[in-house]
Amino acid sequence: MLTIREYARPKTMDEAMALLKSNKKSQVLGGGMLMLKLGDKTIDLGVDLVDLGLDYIKPIENAVEIGAMATFHEIETDPYLKDCFSGMWSDAMKHIVGVQFRNLATLGATAYSKYAFSDPNTALLALDAELVMYGDRRMAFDEFLAKRKRRFDILEKIVIKNPETTKAAFDSIRRSKGDFAVLNAAASVCEGKYRISVGIRPRVAKLATGAMDYLNENGLTPETAKTAAKMAADELDFGTNLRASGEYRKAVTPALVERVLLKLL
Numbered sequence: 001m002l003t004i005r006e007y008a009r010p011k012t013m014d015e016a017m018a019l020l021k022s023n024k025k026s027q028v029l030g031g032g033m034l035m036l037k038l039g040d041k042t043i044d045l046g047v048d049l050v051d052l053g054l055d056y057i058k059p060i061e062n063a064v065e066i067g068a069m070a071t072f073h074e075i076e077t078d079p080y081l082k083d084c085f086s087g088m089w090s091d092a093m094k095h096i097v098g099v100q101f102r103n104l105a106t107l108g109a110t111a112y113s114k115y116a117f118s119d120p121n122t123a124l125l126a127l128d129a130e131l132v133m134y135g136d137r138r139m140a141f142d143e144f145l146a147k148r149k150r151r152f153d154i155l156e157k158i159v160i161k162n163p164e165t166t167k168a169a170f171d172s173i174r175r176s177k178g179d180f181a182v183l184n185a186a187a188s189v190c191e192g193k194y195r196i197s198v199g200i201r202p203r204v205a206k207l208a209t210g211a212m213d214y215l216n217e218n219g220l221t222p223e224t225a226k227t228a229a230k231m232a233a234d235e236l237d238f239g240t241n242l243r244a245s246g247e248y249r250k251a252v253t254p255a256l257v258e259r260v261l262l263k264l265l
């Protein structure tokens, strides 16, 4: 059972950080509590970000800012995002459980928690997203995934560049509707630069950098898509969990990656 002894609703980011640091067993409440409430845990002080206005999706010059508390469903259905990234965000979100669930889960919670089973994280990696932490500390998402987290931190927003000129695609393999995916993949291209990420390997999403270099040199055609997809499967490592074996994941990666690459043509 989850127990929260004290609850606070700060009105500013500075106040939220001060509260967080005031108690060793404090925790940010910045999502729908979907994962938090699954655990058996006692939090001395829950710092709820709900009054900080972090639930926005805001186009700025050559980028879009997504507040950490924007929900999956807001991102899936946002009219501006629907016209950006070839509509990838809708594809990345629409298979996650159901609408009521997606109205609670937030992008900030899934990105900050580096969940390996995440669909949005694979999309964020392919889009070269930037995380903006408390105090305007900025970090590329791939760098964030590779680093240890600070004990006290707050993710404020996620910035994705070139929303109107980036082509992108996302796809996943699920054994049944509403279940976690067995594997997912995303790809993007902007100004001739390709990115490919594969997630739920079952480890956290990773870039297939060799396959990306190959496409950057040779361009994308149906033939190079096939070769790059095979390269991605060869260069990434895969593991086994309850949903699928590492061998299965490796075997289906070429088909999944080729599928997302072909959508960029």
Ligand SMILES: Cc1cc2nc3c(=O)[nH]c(=O)nc-3n(C[C@H](O)[C@H](O)[C@H](O)COP(=O)(O)OP(=O)(O)OC[C@H]3O[C@@H](n4cnc5c(N)ncnc54)[C@H](O)[C@@H]3O)c2cc1C
Binding pocket: 027, 028, 029, 030, 031, 032, 033, 034, 035, 036, 037, 038, 049, 068, 069, 095, 096, 097, 104, 105, 106, 107, 108, 109, 110, 112, 113, 115, 117, 118, 119, 120, 153, 154, 155, 156, 178, 179, 180, 181
């Ligand atoms: C049954 C089930 C099925 C699921 N299926 C899928 C799926 O198919 N695909 C998928 O992608 N995901 C799936 N998820 C994950 C889900 O979509 C959410 O990503 C996840 O539950 C986190 O959601 P939340 O917003 O409720 O976060 P919470 O549980 O509220 O928070 C998670 C963590 O993030 C921290 N946090 C939240 N916001 C911030 C912030 N701004 N700064 C710093 N830390 C913060 C919290 O302190 C907490 O530690 C599933 C989850 C469940 C329970």
